[in-house]
Amino acid sequence: MPETKPLRRPLRRDGLTIGQIAARTGLAVSAIRYYESERLIAPWRNDAGQRRFERADIRRLSFIMIAQGLGASIAEIRTQLCRLPKGRTPTAADWRRLSEGYRKDLDRRITQLQKLRDDLDSCIGCGCLSLEHCTLYNPGDRAGAAGSGPRYLLGDSPGQS
């Protein structure tokens, strides 16, 4: 987490600076700028061209972080965020509505992982490893198997050859 050390804290009115947003969300400044370039957020600019954020943007960024943790791509998240009301600050209910899809997805994923776990012992050492219709390779949709993203979670520490 670079760019996040001393922080003098000025200008609370007229919006938050990108550094303040970074500090509050834990995101890197560069990541926030990237999200803007991807049209996930739309801060306004002050006279000098510096970004200024609303408090609501923190929530928006938080949603982005959660959605990413759940496996969503930037494009998907953009689509999701488009469903928020345009003219006004989203309410708790708006966010909750958005989250419902994720909840259903979580349910599906949990079910699939449970199946995967139950299949693992009976499958991994057996003849079905010679393939054909083993549930371990084609767990419904491949997505349900929970992705190629997370690193260093399988018990081995990173950096081993």
Added chain:
Amino acid sequence: MPETKPLRRPLRRDGLTIGQIAARTGLAVSAIRYYESERLIAPWRNDAGQRRFERADIRRLSFIMIAQGLGASIAEIRTQLCRLPKGRTPTAADWRRLSEGYRKDLDRRITQLQKLRDDLDSCIGCGCLSLEHCTLYNPGDRAGAAGSGPRYLLGDSPGQS
């Protein structure tokens, strides 16, 4: 799935060709070559320098596919595979031993996803989105949230702007 259409099928003795391995595993030929370059598999070569595989390599590749589906990186899988016996073809018991780590990991991930699901409604629309110590952002280790890999699983079809 390119490179997987007509298939004449010769030379069963003296090992399987890369095309045959590809057909049986569903992997692309290029992916198999890549795995060799990453030292996950080690086919021998015939006189002309073409790769020849053992049947046991199918199982090995299958393990790779499963492990990837569970979020393991190439490096991690390489480490895992190093634990297999060197001199002989791995037995079902060998594979089962390897899979135990994954089973434990699956248990952890299922638990975390359940927690995530339970937290989702109570968290996503509420004040904790303004951050600090919300479980949704820092679900233990970030890996437990199941990764940034899987695409198109959140209910929205791909290709939407």
Added chain:
DNA sequence: TTCCGACCTCAAGCACACTTGAGAGCAAGG
């Protein structure tokens, strides 16, 4: 006024897991 830290843009780079392309060499059915 000075100065340092925070901010700006734009281009390029990175890591991962492959795929694609060029150019050439085998293998086996007809």
Added chain:
DNA sequence: CCTTGCTCTCAAGTGTGCTTGAGGTCGGAA
């Protein structure tokens, strides 16, 4: 033998989600 399709190597490209660097501006405390 010929042809077709499978195989080879090596380099470069792809997509995702950022980070890094260069070169420069802004803001506010001293």
